[in-house]
Amino acid sequence: MESAVITLQQKFGAQLHNIICKKVGHQDHCHDIMQEVYLKIMLHLPKVESATNTAAYLVRLTNNTVTDYFRKSKSLAEKDLSENLDTTDIVDSTEQSLQLADCCLKPMIESLPDIYRIALIKTELEGMKLKDYAQMAGISLSNAKVRVQRAKEKLKAIIQDCCTYEFDRYGNVVDCVKNSRGSCCK
Known part of the structure; x- marks a missing residue:
């Protein structure tokens, strides 16, 4: 052998x-x-x-x-x-983000006009497909897409009016400073 x-x-x-x-x-x-x-x-x-x-x-x-x-x-x-990996840091960070989103974004979304608020909530928060939302709202699919896009643009404007954001080179938010002109976040 x-x-x-x-x-x-x-x-x-x-x-x-x-x-x-x-x-x-x-x-x-x-x-x-x-x-x-x-x-x-x-x-x-x-x-x-x-x-x-x-x-x-x-x-x-x-x-x-x-x-x-x-x-x-x-x-x-x-x-x-x-x-x-220390998952506790990730979980804590996620919980903080959800709390911030709940206390700040909810009133911002609620301030949108009805057609945009409903479109955003149904498609982005509840996960409804655009096709199903269009059918529910009685509009065409392209109109539903435009409505959701406009809702996002309006929400973005409200958020940017509330705070000034600093981004890293990848587009991630690294800092947020509340603007003096409004009390959008409690």
């Missing part, structure tokens, strides 16, 4: 090593994967010896081992990331 593995290693070792190193790019990882390939060869030696094309069989085994290595590395990285 050992002599068969040594013969295979002498005959195909350099080729398999090159395949692994080209795909992995890191010498230490390349050696680790090569050891796994030799272990698989030893465990499945009868299959390797009975293969009609030994070189093709070993190349496929090597490629599969490299793929397994990347899968294992990815799942370990995801596990480490999920263990390091």
